[in-house]
Amino acid sequence: MSGLHQITRVLDFSLGRARSQEKPNHGGFQHFRHFFRSFFLGVLLAAPAHSAELPSPLTDDDFIAFDRKQAALGQLLFYDRILSGNRNIACSTCHHPVLGTGDGLSLGIGEGGEGLGPNRTALVDDNRIKKRIPRNAPGLWNLGTKELHTLFHDGRLSISDDYENGFNSPAEEWLPEGLNSLLAAQAIFPLVAQFEMAGNPKENEIAGAVHNRIDASWPILAKRVRVIPEYGKMFVDAFDHIDEPGQVSIAEVGNALAAFQAIEWTSFDSPFDQYLSGRKAALTDAQERGMGLFYGKGNCSSCHSGKLMSDQEFHAIGLPPFGPGRTRRFDPMVRDVGRMGESDRLEDAYRFRTPMLRNVELTSPYGHNGAYPTLEGIVRHHLDPDGMLAKWQPKRLHFPTHRGWNQSISWSIRICVKWPGRPGFGMSSGFHFPIRKFTDLVAFLKALTGTTSVSSPSFGIPDRVPSGLPVDRP
Template structure:
């Protein structure tokens, strides 16, 4: 039968059986209707049901156009430790391309650590870390998409005019002027986070300024960068409104970082993207079965929807809690209440933002706290969160050794009252899949891995940076 592919006892109509939400090709629809009318009813009865439409393919028009000179400058800044309080960690340390733009850890070690990825260790000197980073380092793929309106696991940064500066952010009305995009606004917050890049109070002038007020540190960082002659020259060349280095502020630094990240890690050339663009042979039979499950029986697309495979909303999955948690101000206990920490609404308790899925194969471990080391594990948790939580073991968490922190690592996991509160919030219902169906679903998720966008990024890792500080390499 022309144009049909037999799959798992039913039939797959190639792109014909999936309808893009934005299609307006009425002629194509008429031809498809004619094809369906010519197919025996038994075919429809044996074809797997599809619960959601496929999205239209991503293309360059779906992404913000960033300046390449600014991106080249941003590349150097991204790998330069000059932006950290103690000059000992760069953005790339926790978001390294060799680790899928993450760090390979469940909960990482930011400022006060040494090494990269699984080899990163916590220093034991006087200024040793006082806390693990409370949440998993997310991947940086496709953060330049125009559709994006919310960032961070708890959504504490979003496009909004609540403070008359274009964004709802932790800086509120003290957010600097001149931030051009959501990604640019995001870039400035790790720089002033104590356990990520700023350091402990009294260790350096950056941490001390943050302790006074969040916006007090950014001018100090900007001056630290712009007085380096090579950086000063590059800012003048990259930004039309900058005539001399003394004009550089944290906003130019952030906009350059955003330009680099957006251009470097835009990815829509995976087998799935090729399939969406019309190549029916881009997916294997196993991946096609997984696609059917993703958009049908497994119900993944109810949250991982649209072109970015995320509804950008917040859901409670009941992931095993551990680590210090990102606690609310004055919270008397170690825990992470997710979106509620930003909104202060009880109905948002333990809910976290739906991640985008391009290149998800590269960004293990999974979950807002990196609870699962494998794709299969996080998939099985989505299918039966209660059973997976019951069987989860603390040794599944990849936590760098830090003996002085270990007594608190699983306090929340062993707190029966907090776990009971945690259990009252679930936004997913159990779904029964066979082992083969789960394998098919994982195969489809691996079909979301980019090809050239992953192996040949536009910029790569620089040989050196203007500050002369070491560059993190795998």
């Protein structure tokens, strides 16, 4: 017997006893009984059923307090191509606000490409780039929270004292001193990544230094910036311990970039956030029903948990394989093993970090490799990974090609790896949604989109940058 059926039986029994004790010829009891039963069940059915508790609302206290002068400096650095090896790409190229702080591509076209977003080209003939970026560019929302302890799809950067510098990172013990946050540490790694911003060996002094040792390039980048008079003055004004531009190191560059990103893309004013803060009318009926599924039978909150809507752990959900892969040293197969590439533990194979979900509507495509261009697609995949993988087609990708460029590399993983046998394959909620409930769940995900935080950022896109190089614009 269902729980609802049991409740109606109890109601009928209680009302029946009341009827047996009433005085004869007391009119209107049947009408009262019908009204009370209907009213009670209406309230019961209208209330969303949450098998998991809703999180506490995010507040300003959940975020690191960054300095606004440093953020104003970081804004210019974020949009300035001076930080790339060949001076041809900025942080904003792959994380642009008009594209939800991503690039709108399944797999990005980094150093050497031209253009912005889905219109970015890989060039042609002798000028074409050699390799796509192997993973999707993640959004930058709420990366300044105190609770955040792990970054990158595979978690290769985390707060840790393994190397006695506060972080476990690809630079290990060579990570520069003075970085004031996880976000600041993250900010300096794309600058020295070959296919992201550094370029190829022999092309420039940055790429050449990285080829020697990862920390050899950061002092060169810091000098590039501080010798520009406008930047030099801003560093002195923004940092109390900097008395003259010659003292500026990559740590100040990273700290300024972190301050800008944290302040610019803090977002907790979505309809869902308003609901958590007590404004129950902030959600539509469909969004509230979707919230009930998210925190109930859909089991979404088992991974997308807490204030950040992420457990910051790693899970394998069986996304379709494609792209150049992120091959490990000594690995004979072209593949992306996810967390195992960092941990070297077999049980971590093909697991990727649970993304946070604020503004998820804005950050397509979805998945560590951007396999699905829509929220509907990635949600369906979570519900039925085996079925969705079987019918997935490359035409779903936001994956521009130019004159047949890079086709063999783009599909090398798909050719080389027997993916269905991998650990963790086949994860799903175990709950099959009818169409209406599926639509409600997607509606709830769209209720995570910020309002003023999205439409009116603190800084915006600068008109110019001190280097004089072009600024990325749509």
